[in-house]
Amino acid sequence: MIVLLTLFLCACASPPPPTPTPTAVPVATLPPMTSDPNVAATPLPTVNPYPWSDENATMSGICFEAAHDAAGQVFVLRSADEHIRFYQLADDSGLCRLPVTRQPFDFSNGRVLAGVWSIGMGCGALHEVTTIERDDVARTFTVRLRLVVQGECRYELVRPFWIGLDGIAGYDVRLVVE
Secondary structure, three states: OHHHHHHHHHHOOOOOOOOOOOOOOOHHHOOOOOOOOOOOOOOOOOOOOOOOEEOHHHHOOOOHHHHHHHOOOOEEEOOHHHHHHHHHHHHHOOOOOOOOOOOOOOOHHHOEEEEEEEEEEEEEEEEEEEEEEEEOOOOEEEEEEEEEEEEEEEEEEEEEEEEEEOOOOOOEEEEEEO
């Protein structure tokens, strides 16, 4: 009975978030092949196919209830002070049983932290980037997303999409979940 219950619970466990497909590395940059077992292989960096850094871990300290309450609202934070006020709003909401865990973000050189939470019902969910639009004349940066819910589980899900952006300090940043 315990084995059956364990298998049932594992069947609806959330899958890990997808990893971006790495970009092909030219052969000339690959380390030389060696058959010497005493020489460690040199790991190659995973290339992010998007013009931003993944900052979901930066917001991982926000509790489910606060993230659920904020779902659908786009946040664009441009300074450490705004970041601190954001965390304070989550604490002041009274939705989290404990104070939220604060994670630092480097706002130097005009870096921007932007994000949104989306909700769905299923076994897992992910955001699929459908388009990226940068308009240097209108000074807008728009990322269009689609929330993809996986499985038939009856779990209420809150999926984060938080990114760090460089080179758009004066831009209107828009995250649109369609």
